[in-house]
Amino acid sequence: MSRPETDLLDSLSTELSQQLKDHVDQTLLESIRPNYTSQFSQHAPELAKFREAIAQSDSKDDIDFLRSFREFVPTTNYEPYRPFIAKFLATPCKEADVENMFAPGLPYFFAMSSMTTGTTVKIFPKYRPPPHLLQHPLFLALPPSEGTALSPSSLKYRQVLEIECEDGQSSKKVTVCSLSAGYLRMAMNWDVEGDNDRLDLWLPGQTDPYAMSLINSYRGYFVLNALFALANRGVTTVRFFFANIFVTFLQYVEDEWPLLVDCIEKGVIPDIENLDHLRAPLQKHLTPNPLRAAELREIGPPGIQGWAVRVWPDLNKFIGITGGPAAASVPKINHVLGPSVSIQAPAYGGTECVIGVTYHKGNPNTDFKVVFVDGMSEFLDVRSREPSERVLSAWELVTGGHYEPVVTTRNGLWRYRIGDVVAVKGFDPDDGLPIINYLHRRDGSLGLAFGTTCTESQLTNAIVSAANRWIGQIMDFTIVGDERDTPITYGYLVEIVGEIGNDARMAPQQTFEDLMVANLEYYAAFWQGRARKPTIRLVEKGTFSEYRRQKSDKSVSIGQVKVPVVLSDSTYTEWLLKRVIMEL
Known part of the structure; x- marks a missing residue:
């Protein structure tokens, strides 16, 4: 499909630069003002010079406060936060010991990293955002879409942390889970204790019933999502977090094709391991459909170009990350979807913070507009010969430059280094915000014995x-x-x-x-x-x-x-x- 035209700015006018600076300052204050009183901010050695500067100035003056932040807050990695996060893992965990640890109150959940580059899971506290942001698309694990979406979700969690309340009689349960699972629970107000009470639920506009999100079996997750998706002819949107997970999904469709079509015809849930109590509620949602089964048999399993639009005639959009490790899967996805289905990335960021959203005036598959919703982004110039600690604000970036994002978040991260490298494509002419492309991990290259690396x-x-x-x-x-x-x-x-x-x-x-x-x-x-x-x-x-x-x-x-x-x-x-x- 043709891409929309865009006229990005190569540089910012004086007016747009000041507008962007005001936007950055306001967003930064919204994060660091309330989080300055947190336990981390008041006790972390990394912020000692910042605390000293605030004590010697007018702490109520926003200009002084921001100047002190920019001058005395260093960049951080995960290590300074680790001992403070460990307090949540203590047994028993008392509310008084962990309240206001990184931001006001208690976290709603802890988001797990995906362990892509390491062997140890990092967990990040996620606090409920202000009411005016709770319905922002970034916090919706199931964004609204026209028609029906094939958008598999999982509520699987690693553990539940129990925080004993001060009254000594009650406790607050905090899940350690993926970012999407945590946002889904937060948006829908679904607590862990009520998981089994919602087994008959089926959210409108989704191909998968609620019980599907509780499946632990890896094969079962893909086979059953495929079963309900194939049974539904009206799919308009396919959404997978990473595009190559969709290729895995297609592989299961191909391998299990005869079983899937037979089950649609007869209206039965296949014999999947570890379904247990989930089998009955899933069975309630599947009815015999011989006509759909006959249609699928005629089409056949994935293979032909445009297979997806033959199976789902109304399909018009695929949403998923196609950069980085997922790039190798793009030819397969293009072949299966065909030319009539548009492809776009959902957003750019990580477990720590969302940094950019799809820029639809450019290439929705690769272009992201920096946004300050989940936090505020600054940048390190990866090509600069100056000390790496020199942090740049959004209005200081240069078109064509390569930068590592550094985020300060509402959830209590202070100038946290993301470890990615992005390129600035230009600036939005409406508000001056940078438009960026993800390039690669800054530390993800393989350092060879001869001392040089390819990205x-x-x-x-x-x-x-x-x-x-x-x-x-x-x-x-x-x-x-x-x-x-x-x-x-x-x-x-x-x-x-x-x-x-x-x-x-x-x-x-x-x-x-x-x-x-x-x-x-x-x-x-x-x-x-x-x-x-x-x-x-x-x-x-x-x-x-x-x-x-x-x-x-x-x-x-x-x-x-x-x-x-x-x-x-x-x-x-x-x-x-x-x-x-x-x-x-």
Whole structure:
């Protein structure tokens, strides 16, 4: 589909710059004023100079307060917050010990990181936003859409923390779960104790009944979501957090096609492990539909171009992240959806904070407009030779510049480094807010022995290009350090869909050539004998689905497990290498 035209500004006028500065200042004050009295703010060593500056100035003066913040608050990572978060994990956990820990009151839930780049889950407190923001689209796990949405959701949680109230008679339960599960519970006011009381619920406009969100079985989650989605001819929107999770969904549809169609015809829930008490309420929502089953049999499983619009004739939109690790799945998704379905990303950010929303006047798949709803973003210039602590405000950015976002949030993070790299495409002519494109993880590249790195985007582009030309459709991939020879090199582990290309053995050479062109450090290192060509090994079918299942079993939400571009976990690296079936 054609993209809308846009006229981004290359730089800000004096008027727009001042307008943006006022907007940033107001948003920043809304976060740091109330959070300054928190336990973290008053006791964290990292904020000692800030506290001293406030004590020596007029703390009620907004200009002085903001000046002190910008001058004395350093950038932070997760470590300063860890001992304060640990107080919530204590047994018993007393309300007096954790109240106002990071922001006023108690958290509504703790959001888990997806463990993409590490082996340990990070958890971040999420407090209920002010009433005027609660219905903002960013806080709606199930955003409204016209028609019916295939938008699988999970209310799975890792644990429930119990905070003993001061009266000694009651307690508050706080879930540790994915960000989407926490926002869904908060938006719908669904507490954990009432989960089983809502089993017969089915929200309008969704293909999956409520009971589906409580499924623990990885296979069951995909098979049953596929069952109810295929049974519904009126789907207009498909929404998956990561686009490559949709490819996993399609793989289950293909593998289980005869079973799914038979169950739609007869109106029965298939034999899925660990359904237990969820089977009966799900069965209530499924009725025999021989006509729909006959229609599906005629169409057949995924394979033909535009399969999705044959199954769902009213489908017009796909929403999902297609950048970063999900980029390899885009050709498969385009093939299945066909040209009539638009693709857009939901938003840009992380568990810590939402940084940008889809910019529909540009490319809705890659362009994001920085917003200050969940928090306020500042930036580090990743190309600058100045000290990395020099933090830039939004009005100081330059078109074409590469920056790492740094967020100060309503939930009590202070200049927290996200670790991504984004490029500024321009500025919105209406309000001056930056329009950005995600590039890659700043610390996600594989540091090789010769001391040079290729970025995630360069590594991804190289394998996607080689796959399109030589290998075939990629299901998923990751990169490990290949130390079988010296020097160490990039070792691609790739799972493909369908048949391998006849000339697949040409792929390593093209990948090598693409990296040589894209990265001058790699080029120099190779000709100096400090680097060698990348390697590509294929893994058996279902490898990355099993990887996600294992990650999900560690309580990461089923729909939000990411496969990292560069894998640093030695345990999973060893496991993946055992599933190699061929080297190109």
